[in-house]
Amino acid sequence: MxxxxxxxxxxxxxxxxxxxxxxxxxxxxxxxxxxxxxxxxxxxxxxxxxxxxxxxxxxxxxxxxxxxxxxxxxxxxxxxxxxxxxxxxxxxxxxxxxxxxxxxxxxxxxxxxxxxxxxxxxxxxxxxxxxxxxxxxxxxxxxxxxxxxxxxxxxxxxxxxxxxxxxxxxxxxxxxxxxxxxxxxxxxxxxxxxxxxxxxxxxxxxxxxxxxxxxxxxxxxxxxxxxxxxxxxxxxxxxxxxxxxxxxxxxxxxxxxxxxxxxxxxxxxxxxxxxxxVTAYENMKLSLLNASHQMLSYPAFLSGYRKVDDAMHDERFARYLRTFMDKDITPYVPAPGNTDLDVYKRTLIERFGNRSVSDQLARLCFDGVSKIPVYMMPNLIKMIRDHADLTRVAFFTAAYRHYLKYKVDDKGVAFEINDPWLTEADYRLIASDDALDFLSLSPFASTDLRASEDFVEIYQSMVRRIQEEGTLPVLESILS
Structure with a gap:
């Protein structure tokens, strides 16, 4: 053309x-x-x-x-x-x-x-x-x-x-x-x-x-x-x-x-x-764009997708991200300047699905140790404080563990992880068969996730179900 x-x-x-x-x-x-x-x-x-x-x-x-x-x-x-x-x-x-x-x-x-x-x-x-x-x-x-x-x-x-x-x-x-x-x-x-x-x-x-x-x-x-x-x-x-x-x-x-x-x-x-x-604009971008990229990364990769646009053309992932933005993030992100948050969020979904500038999910998965503390943890801490619905973020955390621990997607395809800042202590926590140990991983250091009974209960259920059922069936149950 x-x-x-x-x-x-x-x-x-x-x-x-x-x-x-x-x-x-x-x-x-x-x-x-x-x-x-x-x-x-x-x-x-x-x-x-x-x-x-x-x-x-x-x-x-x-x-x-x-x-x-x-x-x-x-x-x-x-x-x-x-x-x-x-x-x-x-x-x-x-x-x-x-x-x-x-x-x-x-x-x-x-x-x-x-x-x-x-x-x-x-x-x-x-x-x-x-x-x-x-x-x-x-x-x-x-x-x-x-x-x-x-x-x-x-x-x-x-x-x-x-x-x-x-x-x-x-x-x-x-x-x-x-x-x-x-x-x-x-x-x-x-x-x-x-x-x-x-x-x-x-x-x-x-x-x-x-x-x-x-x-x-x-x-x-x-x-x-x-x-x-x-x-x-x-x-x-x-x-x-x-x-x-x-x-x-x-x-x-x-x-x-x-x-x-x-x-x-x-x-x-x-x-x-x-x-x-510029702080309010940075907060909006980190909490909506960057955090949504992170929320998509491990679940979509485990589901067998390798490109962001392909995952976003699966209506289940598009709905999962929009729900995350609306219910988990918007209560904590004031709209800066004359920004229309609804338009911004709708545009993000369209941008992620733009086939002309396709991005690799492997890039989004890369270096979670550095990204999660900045993109995910500030709002997760507030959600735990407010006893908000933790389903989606617990699902993400369980998927992150599964990605790091098993290195095989739901279709049986093996992959190498690329997280250069994981420490020796982190690798011991990943190797543990007790899923609670994973919550002490260095990206989660800003809060004690194990102290939240609500989070722990949902997270442990998600860990077990991803292992037994696969990532997409668990995602479908969340959406329903």
Whole structure:
């Protein structure tokens, strides 16, 4: 099926870079670049073009592909109705590769025309210890940059050296805006960068405390990795020879705390939302989107499904998730801003079922140890406190145990688990034949689930029934 390519109409010669973005991956190119591409149609906003920065050796292929096509690429937005729309994106007006031209990266961060540094470096890119939350100064790259500030290798070293030159040149304040998909990402960025700078240059730290802001933001758009087969498919549909195309879902959201010390683009004119506090939006996303993904993961995988959209086209799983959202989560999630929660929940069900941006259930199952404490436990604790209906969350917990303990789905297909943060103590609890031992697993550490008679009774019943009947029959009984 052919997809019409919608071109931008602004002149790129008139656009100046006001933003440095570090981490020019698919999500950034489907999200911040998409918003900015639309914004640049306004002549009054054309000082907000983006200079991309890639810092990793593995970025070479993408850098060369984008440079070959003058940094212009295609973005295909896949509609839930099966209709796609392709856009030509021109907001990336410069691209620097730190491996090849480190001095240019430092100089661009120091440049007076740059008012914002945005980041998509992944959660692990902030180099914070998972247990303590402290910045890890013993990281090899970090140790190098602390000792060799003028020849940086890490994002922390590059930003610190750029800020140091900015300070020395008198080029004014700047905002560092994380666009990574993690809770209170601005606070995380502040902790990481100021911890590095404190260890390297106390005078710079003082300047940063007065001249750099770190707003929190909430981002949302499903953007799959692009395979060679995808490149061929997208180009065939768009009629292009793009070597770096991106595709994504049609839903997009960006909520940003309005704390920009050196000015900002008018992203609100193209659909972003500015707020004083992003917390309520984060809570909504964590409690509804992320928790629903988690609720789906193990039961659907055990039922024999491997793709999210396939599971969601099974009406039983769609109803299970909508009931979870309505009865278990909505009482604890106030609607932020002018959000219509019913529309948001209905849209989530549609998004999960979008066949054009199919996701793997194995990815949702991955690393439950890190996800469950953030996505599931805060509301589960409130539900236990309020003596709410615990049926669905007890079913989820029993399915999680079955997934980790038996490693075989209901169709007899064996699989390997991928939960890298399980401890030796966790593995002993999983191996135990006493299902109550599993409730002491590290993801549940924030509360004593064994102390809730209501939860324990339902959970033990679910454990036994999943083993005897299989996951789907138990799910059907819950729905009836």
């Amino acid at each position: 052919k997809t019409q390519l919608r071109s931008f109409s602004y002149s790129r010669e008139q656009v100046k870079a006001g933003i440095v973005h570090i981490g020019v991956g698919n999500f950034h190119r489907a999200h911040e670049e998409y918003y900015t591409n639309r914004l640049l149609e306004d002549p009054a906003q054309q000082r907000w073009g983006i200079c991309g920065v890639a810092l990793l050796p593995g970025d070479e292929r993408l850098v060369k592909a984008l440079r070959k096509q003058d940094l212009i690429y295609s973005l295909t937005v896949c509609g839930r109705d099966g209709k796609d729309q392709a856009y030509e994106i021109g907001s990336l007006v410069d691209l620097l590769w730190g491996v090849e031209e480190p001095e240019a990266v430092v100089g661009k961060i120091a440049d007076k025309s740059i008012k914002i540094i945005t980041l998509t470096i992944t959660e692990g890119g902030y180099n914070l210890d998972k247990t303590s939350g402290e910045f890890m100064l013993d990281n090899e790259g970090v140790k190098h940059d602390l000792s060799h500030p003028s020849t940086p290798a890490t994002v922390f070293g590059f930003v610190a050296e750029g800020l140091r030159r900015r300070k020395n040149l008198g080029n004014g304040p700047i905002t560092i805006l994380s666009c990574d998909n993690l809770q209170h990402n601005g606070n995380t960025a502040r902790r990481a960068f100021t911890s590095f700078i404190a260890a390297q240059d106390k005078e710079l730290l003082e300047w940063v405390s007065r001249n750099v802001t770190f707003p929190n933001s909430m981002v949302d758009r499903i953007t799959p990795a692009t395979t060679p087969a995808d490149i061929e498919r997208l180009n065939r549909a768009n009629g292009t020879g793009d070597e770096a195309p991106v595709y994504c879902e049609d839903f997009i959201q960006w909520v940003i705390e309005d704390n920009f010390i050196a000015g900002r683009p008018a992203w609100e004119s193209v659909g972003a939302e500015f707020t004083d506090d």
